Amino acid sequence: MAMVQTASHHLLLTHVKPVRQNEILTAMKGDKDYSVAFARSLILKTPPHLRATRKGRVPLLLSSAFAR
Numbered sequence: 342m343a344m345v346q347t348a349s350h351h352l353l354l355t356h357v358k359p360v361r362q363n364e365i366l367t368a369m370k371g372d373k374d375y376s377v378a379f380a381r382s383l384i385l386k387t388p389p390h391l392r393a394t395r396k397g398r399v400p401l402l403l404s405s406a407f408a409r
Contacts (some may be wrong), residue, residue, distance in 0.1 A: 353380050361391040 365383045
């Protein structure tokens with residue numbers, strides 16, 4: 342699994358498959374933007390076939406994004 346500088350990024354990246362994690366990390370490095378907001382936006386743009394299958398609740402970090 343891909344790791345980023347903060348724990349919150351780590352939680353976000355678990356929502357996508359490893360291939361997409363690498364794409365997201367490459368985009369973050371290329372733009373030199375390691376913010377949670379940027380990571381979240383890339384994850385929300387992820388096509389369904391690249392999203393990880395998850396059981397249970399959506400973590401608070403993403404549930405707040407859907408409330409808007």
